[in-house]
Amino acid sequence: MKLQEIRQSEREERKEERREHILQCALDVFMLKGLDQATMKDVADASEVGIATLFRYFPTKKQLAIDCAATLWKREFMQLPIYLPRGYDDMDGITQFQQLLEIFLYHFQKTPEVFRFLEQFDNLVHNESVGFDQLDEVEDILRTLKEPIYQAIEKGKSDGTIRHDFNVELFYMTSMHTLMSIIQKFVLRGEIVRSDSEVTGEAQIRLVIEMVCGFIRNK
Numbered sequence: 001m002k003l004q005e006i007r008q009s010e011r012e013e014r015k016e017e018r019r020e021h022i023l024q025c026a027l028d029v030f031m032l033k034g035l036d037q038a039t040m041k042d043v044a045d046a047s048e049v050g051i052a053t054l055f056r057y058f059p060t061k062k063q064l065a066i067d068c069a070a071t072l073w074k075r076e077f078m079q080l081p082i083y084l085p086r087g088y089d090d091m092d093g094i095t096q097f098q099q100l101l102e103i104f105l106y107h108f109q110k111t112p113e114v115f116r117f118l119e120q121f122d123n124l125v126h127n128e129s130v131g132f133d134q135l136d137e138v139e140d141i142l143r144t145l146k147e148p149i150y151q152a153i154e155k156g157k158s159d160g161t162i163r164h165d166f167n168v169e170l171f172y173m174t175s176m177h178t179l180m181s182i183i184q185k186f187v188l189r190g191e192i193v194r195s196d197s198e199v200t201g202e203a204q205i206r207l208v209i210e211m212v213c214g215f216i217r218n219k
Contacts, residue, residue: 019057022047026058027068031113035065035120062128066135069121072114073141080148093156094217100149101209104179108205112187119184146172153216163218175212182208 025047029038040061044054058064083103088096107114125135132139149172156162186201 018049022049022054022057023064023067023071026064027071027117030065030068030120031117035117035124040064062124062130065121065124066130066138069118070137070141072117073138073145077141077145092159092161093152093154094161094213096152097149097156097162097216098209098213100152101175101179101212104183105202105205105209108183108187109202115180115184115187118180119188156216156218161218162216166216171216175215178212179205179208 022043026043029042029046032038033042040054041051043064044051047054058067080103083106084099088099091099124130150168153162153168157164182205183201186205191197
C-alpha cells in the first residue's frame with residue numbers, strides 16, 4: 001500500500017472515530033435534556049467539537065437523532081448477553097422468552113431515559129415526516145433484535161413449552177408495542193390521577209409480561 005493510501009486510510013479511520021464519539025455524546029445529551037430541548041450547540045459542547053464540525057458530520061438535528069436511534073438499538077443488541085442470566089442457553093423456550101421480556105423491566109428500573117428518548121424519537125419521525133428509506137439502518141437493527149425472541153419461540157415449540165397455533169409476527173409486534181406503551185406511560189406521564197398510585201408501574205409491567213408469556217405457553 002502506498003504512503004498516500006495509508007494516510008488516506010488513517011484519515012478515514014479518525015473521521016469515523018470522531019463520528020462515533022459525537023454520536024455517543026449526542027445520545028447522552030438527548031437522553032439527559034430531552035430530544036426537543038437539546039440543541040446542536042449542546043451536542044457540540046459535549047463532544048468538544050466546533051459547531052461547524054458537528055454540522056459537517058450531521059447536517060441536521062433530525063439526521064443526528066436518526067443516527068442516535070440506530071446507535072442506541074445497536075448498543076442494546078451488543079449488550080444483550082450482559083442482561084441474560086447464567087445458564088440461559090440451557091433454559092427451555094418459554095423461560096428464555098420470559099427472560100428476554102424481563103430486559104424491558106430492567107431498563108424501566110435502571111435506565112428510564114432510554115424509553116423517554118425512544119418516545120421523543122417516534123414523535124420526531126412523525127412530526128418531521130421522516131420517510132421509511134431514511135430509517136433503513138434503524139429497521140435493520142430492529143430486525144436483528146427480533147432474532148433472539150424468534151429463536152426462543154422456535155425452541156419453545158420444539159421442546160413443547162410454547163404452543164404452535166398462533167401468528168408469530170402478529171404476536172411479536174403486539175406484545176412489543178404493548179410493553180413499550182405501558183413503560184413509556186409510566187416514564188413520561190407517571191401518575192395522573194390518585195388511583196394511578198394504587199398499583200405500581202413495576203407491578204403492572206410484570207403482569208403484562210406474565211400475560212404475554214401466558215398467551216403462548218403450552219398448557
